[in-house]
Amino acid sequence: MSESAGPPLRILIVDDHTVVRAGLRALLEGEPDFHVVGETGDGTDAVRLVRGFRPDVVLMDLRLSDTGAEGGRVDGIETTRRILATSTDARVVVLTSYGSQADVLRAVEAGARGYVLKAGPPEELFRAVRAAAAGGMGLAPEAAASFVGHTAGPGPVLSEREIEVVRLLARGHSNRAIAGALFLAEATVKTHLVRIYRKLGTENRAATVGEAVRLGLIELT
Template sequence: MSTPVRLLLCDDHAVVRAGLRALLSSAAGIEVVGEAGSGEEALAMAARVHPDVVLMDLQLGDGMDGVTATRHLTAGGEYAEVAPRVLVLTMFDTDADITRAIEAGATGYLLKAERPDELFAAIHSAASGRTALSAPVADRLLAQMRSPRPTLSDREHEILGQLARGLGNREIARALFISEATVKTHLGRIYGKLGVETRAGAVAVAKERRLLA
């Protein structure tokens, strides 16, 4: 009989952790060896129980977020002699969240809407070092690869940065020593390149696509 996958749960909601533990108790070949309610707690727990896989939420309330915890865990070192695999389990599927998690070293990225059997299979895949992605997440990653980031001019980047600070057209014009009419012209080009119609939409897309410094 094969050794079960040693799993550490990390979610800041105790009810969610209890539900996951109850669900996973019915899964063959998976043993929950610990629970953590924060990123810091996950690092400390991993050093003690040496999990094969950490099931990691991204939003963990105050303190260290799931991406930072993932980066520390997958680096090994002081937190684990052998770096565990990290499988993200979250409600969020924005391009920015997915990209940050994968770049931090996550082996997989699942949404909390997954069916139990898909979660079980993903845990086993992660333990074996295979990538596990929810279908919507895989679709978004492919879309990112097919649609490269829009190219903005230096001036458009400057104006976008001022937008993110919440400045109006007149304030942007003063800050950059240009006319309000020029600001409006650049905004129109920025909206067109980002596929948005509002200032808030431009800032949201810029953050999602990591266009802001």
């Protein structure tokens, strides 16, 4: 249970099962630092509600059954992308019955800040919500284990190219110098940095290097 005296975290629940939404609402509102501002069962409506309610955290079911107006299926991954494209404030935590490596990687790549299994203990869900709201990552143990061997470090949130960029950041390189070292356009380096900041929950170069070191993604020499 949080001891924060600040305003409660505003949470939007997105799940296409009414009973699941009711159970989640009851769990979350039992925590004094959580406040459920709304709920929905489809991805298209979720994007609209994020604009209206401006939640701090969106709990996202991975496999929604919603079909968008264009006729394509809007699952939790696509809904996450749409939410983050329209809101820089909301953090998405995926809540699902599945924990395959492919699903975890797709969710994180889409910008999710957490991945929790529905069968897990409530405390894992609460930790993930608080971690995401604070700008970090909240992964259930099963989800974190899916990353093992995928990249070089114990906190493998970044792609190999993004890790190369961070290594050069750690050496004090400018965007232009990084572009030259990696044979990239300077605009491409800026795009990588935006994604790196989002994934690590950081806002500047120094904090990014520090977080990458803490996660074991790079080593300072």
